[in-house]
Amino acid sequence: xxxxxxxxxxxxxxxPAGTTExxxxxxxxxxxxxxxxxxxxxxxxxxxxxxxxAVAIPGYQVPFASRExxxxxxxxxxxxxxxxxxxxxxxxxxxxxxxxxxxxxxxSIRRFFQRTADVAVTERTAEATxxxxxxxxxxxxxxxxxxxxxxxxxxxxxxxxxxxxTETRKMHALxxxxxxxxxxxxxxxxxGHIATSYAYPVKVEGRYVMDPSPIPKxxxxxxxxxxxxxxxxxxxxxxYAIPPHTxxxxxxxxxxxxxxxxxxxACALCGAEDSYLDEVIxxxxxTRMYVCSDTDYCGTRQAAGEEAR
Amino acid sequence: xxxxxxxxxxxxxxxxxxxxEERRGDRxxxxxxxxxxxxxxxxxxxxxxxxxxxYDPDLAALAIKQARGDLIEAIFxxxxxxxxxxxxxxxxxxxxGAMRCDRRISATFKDAxxxxxLGPTFDYTHRLLDFLLExxxxxxEAETDEADMVPKPRITEYLGRDGLIEAEADSDAEPPDxxxxxxAYPADRALRLQALTRGDEGFVLGMAYSTQRGYGRNxxxxxxxxxxAVPVEMEVPxxxxxxxxxxxxxxxxxSVNQFAGSKTEPAQFTRGYGxxxxxxxxxxxxxxxxxxxxxxxxxxxxxxxxxxxxxxxVLSHADNIQATGFLEHIKLPHYVDFQSELELVRKLxxxxxxxxxxxxxxE
Amino acid sequence: xxxxxxSGGFADPxxxxxxxxxxxxxxxxxxxxxxxxxxxxxxxPLSPAAATLLLTLCDAGTxxxxxxxxxxxxxxxxxxxxxxxxxxxxxxxxxALGTWQALGPLGAYPQGESEYPDRSATLIVxxxxxxxxxxxxxxxxxxxxxxxxxPETEAFRANAARFPLGLDFFFCAGDRLAALPRTTRVEAx
Numbered sequence: 001x002x003x004x005x006x007x008x009x010x011x012x013x014x015x016p017a018g019t020t021e022x023x024x025x026x027x028x029x030x031x032x033x034x035x036x037x038x039x040x041x042x043x044x045x046x047x048x049x050x051x052x053x054a055v056a057i058p059g060y061q062v063p064f065a066s067r068e069x070x071x072x073x074x075x076x077x078x079x080x081x082x083x084x085x086x087x088x089x090x091x092x093x094x095x096x097x098x099x100x101x102x103x104x105x106x107x108s109i110r111r112f113f114q115r116t117a118d119v120a121v122t123e124r125t126a127e128a129t130x131x132x133x134x135x136x137x138x139x140x141x142x143x144x145x146x147x148x149x150x151x152x153x154x155x156x157x158x159x160x161x162x163x164x165x166t167e168t169r170k171m172h173a174l175x176x177x178x179x180x181x182x183x184x185x186x187x188x189x190x191x192g193h194i195a196t197s198y199a200y201p202v203k204v205e206g207r208y209v210m211d212p213s214p215i216p217k218x219x220x221x222x223x224x225x226x227x228x229x230x231x232x233x234x235x236x237x238x239x240y241a242i243p244p245h246t247x248x249x250x251x252x253x254x255x256x257x258x259x260x261x262x263x264x265x266a267c268a269l270c271g272a273e274d275s276y277l278d279e280v281i282x283x284x285x286x287t288r289m290y291v292c293s294d295t296d297y298c299g300t301r302q303a304a305g306e307e308a309r
Numbered sequence: 310x311x312x313x314x315x316x317x318x319x320x321x322x323x324x325x326x327x328x329x330e331e332r333r334g335d336r337x338x339x340x341x342x343x344x345x346x347x348x349x350x351x352x353x354x355x356x357x358x359x360x361x362x363x364y365d366p367d368l369a370a371l372a373i374k375q376a377r378g379d380l381i382e383a384i385f386x387x388x389x390x391x392x393x394x395x396x397x398x399x400x401x402x403x404x405x406g407a408m409r410c411d412r413r414i415s416a417t418f419k420d421a422x423x424x425x426x427l428g429p430t431f432d433y434t435h436r437l438l439d440f441l442l443e444x445x446x447x448x449x450e451a452e453t454d455e456a457d458m459v460p461k462p463r464i465t466e467y468l469g470r471d472g473l474i475e476a477e478a479d480s481d482a483e484p485p486d487x488x489x490x491x492x493a494y495p496a497d498r499a500l501r502l503q504a505l506t507r508g509d510e511g512f513v514l515g516m517a518y519s520t521q522r523g524y525g526r527n528x529x530x531x532x533x534x535x536x537x538a539v540p541v542e543m544e545v546p547x548x549x550x551x552x553x554x555x556x557x558x559x560x561x562x563x564s565v566n567q568f569a570g571s572k573t574e575p576a577q578f579t580r581g582y583g584x585x586x587x588x589x590x591x592x593x594x595x596x597x598x599x600x601x602x603x604x605x606x607x608x609x610x611x612x613x614x615x616x617x618x619x620x621x622x623v624l625s626h627a628d629n630i631q632a633t634g635f636l637e638h639i640k641l642p643h644y645v646d647f648q649s650e651l652e653l654v655r656k657l658x659x660x661x662x663x664x665x666x667x668x669x670x671x672e
Numbered sequence: 673x674x675x676x677x678x679s680g681g682f683a684d685p686x687x688x689x690x691x692x693x694x695x696x697x698x699x700x701x702x703x704x705x706x707x708x709x710x711x712x713x714x715x716x717p718l719s720p721a722a723a724t725l726l727l728t729l730c731d732a733g734t735x736x737x738x739x740x741x742x743x744x745x746x747x748x749x750x751x752x753x754x755x756x757x758x759x760x761x762x763x764x765x766x767x768a769l770g771t772w773q774a775l776g777p778l779g780a781y782p783q784g785e786s787e788y789p790d791r792s793a794t795l796i797v798x799x800x801x802x803x804x805x806x807x808x809x810x811x812x813x814x815x816x817x818x819x820x821x822x823p824e825t826e827a828f829r830a831n832a833a834r835f836p837l838g839l840d841f842f843f844c845a846g847d848r849l850a851a852l853p854r855t856t857r858v859e860a861x
Contacts, residue, residue: 036686040393044686045731046489048693049766052729053790055700056840056853058812062790063491068388073634075641086697088690098645105641107317135645144702153635164621166494173786191657197649205812205855207836216649226815228701235631237491243701243813243855263652279648293645489733 037084038116043067047085047239051230054241059204060172061155061238069234076109078232079132079151082239083113086130086147086230092120094128099136099276099293106134125296135198137219139275139297142227144244150213152233155240157201157211177209180251188256197261203249204242212248218262218276223248265290270301332377346370355558355587356380360629361387362488362507364557364586381509381629388630392488401551403539405561405584406463410537412588415464417530417565423461428536429588464533465563465580474565474578494621501603501620505596506585508627514591516617516627517598525602525615529581532565536588560585562593566601579608599623677749680713682727688712692728696842699851704809704818706802710847714754715746721844722769722796729794730767732756737765737781740774742798762793769796772823778831781839789836792854799823802845806861813853819861820850828858 035041050064069077087093095110097103101123109132110121122128125140134151142148154160158168161179171177180201187195194200200217204210212220213231223229229242242248252258263277268289275297277290292298333340347354347370357369361384369387376382412428415421427433468474484499496504505513520527538558542551562583570576581601583593602617612618626632682688688711695707712724730736736757738747751757762768762780775795784792799821806821811832822828822843831838831854838854852858 035393036690038393040395041685041689042395042731042733043393044689044693045729046733048697049729049734050790051697052700052794052840053792055697055813056855057789057836058855060789060836063493063788065489065491067392068385068630069392070389072385072637073631074636074638075634077634086690086694088694089687098642102317103642104317104321107321111318134641135643153638165625166621169787192660193653193657195653195657197653198646214643214646216645218649228697235635241701243853245815246812261649261652261656263648276645277648278644279651293648 034116036089036117037087037113038070039067039081039084043081044085047081050239051082051085051241054230054239055228055243057208058242058246059202059208059210059240061233061240063237064239066234066237071108071112073235074153075105076132076134076151077234078236078239079134079149079234080109080112080232081234082149082230082232083130083132084117086149087113087117087119089117089119091129092122092127094122094125094131094296095133096131096136096138096294096296097134098278099138100295102295123296124300125294135214135216136276136293137215137222139272139292139294140300141222142225144226146227148225148227148229150215150229150231152211152213152231152236152238154199155211155231155233155236155238157199157209172208175207177203180209181253184251185253188253194252194256194258200258201251203251205247206249209251210240210242216262216276217250217258218260220248220250220258221260263290267292267298267301270298270305272298272301332375341374343367343370343374346373352588353378353380353383355589356510356592357383357387359586359589359592360384360507360509361391363387363391381633385630385633398543400554401542401544403541403557403559405535405539405559406461408461408535408537408539408559408561410461410535411558412536412590413461413533414535415531415533417532418464418467421464421467423459424457426457426461461535463563465565468532468565468578472575472577475580477580492624494624496620496624498600498604498607501624502582502584502596502600504624504627505583505599508596509629509632510589510592510595512627512629512632513595513599516602516623517595520598520602520615520617525605525613525618527579527581527598527601528567529564529598529601530566531594532563532580534560534562534590534594536560536590558587560587560589560593562590562597564594564597564601579604677715677746677753680715680723680750681754682711685727688724689728692724695849696725696728696851699842699849700813700840700853702813702818703811703852703856704804704814704820704850706804706848706850708847709844709849714750715744717741717798718747718750718769719798719844720847721849722798722842724847725796725842725844725849726751726755726757726767726769730755730757732758734766735760735764737762737768737770737793739768739770742770742774765793767794767796769798771798776827778827778839783834783839784837786837789838792837792839794840794842796842796844797823799843799845802843802848802850808859808861809852809856810859811856814856820852822852822858825858825860828852828856832857 046065050062054062069080071077093113095106097106113119114121125138130147132149156168158179161183162168184194198216199211199214200220202210202212202220212223223242226244228244231240250258265277266273267275267277269291272292275292275294278293280289280291282289347366353373354366354369357372357380358364372383372386375386410426413426465474487500487503538556540553540556543554544551564581566579566581568576568578581597583596585593599617603620605612605618616622692709692711695709699705699707709721709724712727713720714723734757737760765781768775781793782791784790803821805819807825809818809820835854840854841852843850
């Protein structure tokens with residue numbers, strides 16, 4: 001028992017390897033006290049069972065007993081738990097946020113797994129076996145031997161139309177998605193367009209309507225891919241999945257077909273015209289430039305361009 | 310030429326260094342020890358234990374120190390620590406009726422067997438800043454007496470004997486464990502009580518207060534509030550009997566609420582229940598009021614649409630670790646999503662402009 | 673072969689389970705593909721692949737049904753020591769273990785509920801052999817088609833017709849492992 005006199009009433013617990021340090025201890029290089037990939041084996045088994053059911057029922061949100069992680073809810077705890085449950089010692093991990101490897105939260109999560117799982121890490125999409133992402137799908141097409149793990153804030157696609165879990169669960173059970181179509185149609189009536197530009201709902205394998213996480217709708221068509229896609233919502237305690245080669249259709253109407261849009265520009269750094277672009281304000285006069293959000297894609301193209309020169 | 314922003318790793322390292330410096334504060338001022346926090350900031354320690362769901366005053370005090378006094382941050386540290394610990398077993402239910410009470414009051418009876426024990430309470434202090442504390446004056450030792458060993462049976466038992474309060478059915482059913490199973494609705498009472506006892510004190514207080522102001526009023530009296538230590542026992546299969554493994558201080562509140570009754574059933578008082586780690590009476594009373602409000606369905610009451618009656622609303626938003634994480638995550642970059650909104654708004658404005666121009670040309 | 677109840681666990685539980693889980697995840701995400709799963713072993717007739725799968729997925733929280741020749745005192749003792757999983761009848765099972773003949777009829781297992789289709793059993797089927805030929809498989813996880821030596825087709829066709837309810841299957845032979853989720857359409861090869 002940790003600390004000699006300490007005890008917990010609701011389930012007696014014991015400290016790992018006799019330490020009394022809190023989670024910060026690990027951040028100070030004491031990862032030895034923690035299990036491979038941080039989570040205990042009982043927790044991993046629970047997540048792994050939920051993952052298998054998620055793969056077996058594409059697009060359906062499997063409830064799971066999400067744990068408190070050493071980073072805050074809303075900062076990728078769902079994705080982190082899935083990655084922890086999936087990682088093998090010889091995996092190569094890539095972590096991106098907004099398409100970039102160097103954003104602070106991506107750095108923080110990547111470091112977490114370097115410390116707790118001692119896995120190799122990379123910024124190259126092609127070299128990674130597991131990719132954890134927030135808000136983007138890499139531009140480089142993913143392969144059979146890769147897994148893409150999404151961080152999901154609100155897994156329920158109808159949550160902002162119906163806040164009650166008890167109600168939305170019934171709608172999914174009855175395949176009653178009228179509410180979703182009414183919402184999209186109201187957009188068209190008001191704006192002349194569907195006014196959803198990210199987290200654009202999809203229907204998976206003709207059955208479940210699913211939230212693709214807040215990726216721009218530009219990324220939606222990529223979801224029919226060769227890699228396995230896993231979605232983790234820690235705070236909301238849900239896991240869902242899209243197996244490889246699964247039909248993923250963005251909701252639309254015959255007279256208003258889905259359109260994957262991006263800024264009508266080319267990347268100012270690599271010249272790409274097919275990649276999703278971030279808009280950057282470069283001076284006081286408000287001058288804008290457009291650059292790839294996928295930093296690996298952009299960097300690889302720039303390097304190739306220089307070689308060709 | 311423009312170069313994309315880099316340097317996330319260094320920025321994080323530097324931020325952590327600065328944070329450590331700020332945590333220590335002015336080095337000319339003596340550093341706080343964990344023992345000092347445990348002994349002199351005991352109510353903060355209690356809150357961290359209660360909402361962190363881990364009874365360990367030393368770890369809670371350490372968490373408060375590490376969190377620079379931010380109690381929600383401290384609760385978060387404790388939760389993250391406890392969540393992946395292996396489980397050895399479960400304790401037997403504690404008997405709060407056998408509590409060694411430091412405090413025990415009833416608002417429903419002037420006196421009762423066992424007596425009223427005021428205990429270490431702020432209740433009748435005048436809230437005047439005590440500048441002697443600032444000056445570091447020695448605190449005179451309080452008078453002591455022999456321990457009061459008089460049993461203190463629960464007040465509600467006296468009401469129960471005459472059938473004046475609803476009976477609480479005994480159950481040997483294993484309660485659900487919200488830390489090991491995902492929350493599912495409708496939630497039974499055991500699950501609701503778990504969520505409330507680790508729920509944010511401010512949130513539970515606000516919900517309870519709203520019932521008092523008419524949003525689902527249920528006429529509560531504090532039937533009894535008791536604070537004290539109870540032994541914790543655990544069955545050891547190899548021994549075949551339970552052994553005491555320690556003790557915990559708990560605060561328990563039983564509220565006695567508006568009576569229900571009908572032509573077939575005689576009028577009876579109803580109950581609300583609060584039980585929280587440590588001396589945490591504001592939380593325990595709030596919990597009892599919330600529990601009572603959430604029981605409307607099983608007591609055959611009307612749902613008046615009050616927030617405190619809505620179990621899904623209350624339980625989904627009571628956890629401050631979930632709430633603070635999600636609230637603060639909007640600090641993270643969202644520029645990819647913002648960019649797609651920007652494109653859409655520009656497109657809509659362009660089309661609206663074109664439509665206006667077209668209308669003008671037609672006039 | 674005799675093996676006592678205490679042996680056959682993972683030598684390095686966290687890493688062995690991580691490897692075995694990825695094999696099972698890959699197998700289920702790509703129906704018809706055959707993977708290796710090893711590291712665990714149990715008393716006969718438990719195959720190494722099935723033992724590894726049980727060690728990876730089951731514990732005191734997962735009711736397990738042992739069917740037919742797999743319901744032996746030795747396997748019960750092995751399960752008690754390594755998993756702690758409660759042994760139950762098919763109707764209460766989250767996992768079930770046995771040969772195809774012994775596991776039937778499939779209707780006896782939890783199929784999931786319309787609001788919770790995940791609350792359905794996973795069957796671990798012990799096979800004599802496992803080959804990438806025979807029944808034709810199409811559906812999620814399969815680019816065009818896959819082939820797998822399944823014990824029959826009709827039961828799987830009926831199972832898929834219940835989607836989103838239904839059972840999911842792992843097939844084990846020696847240290848080889850394949851899987852069939854409820855989404856896969858199965859036709860005679």
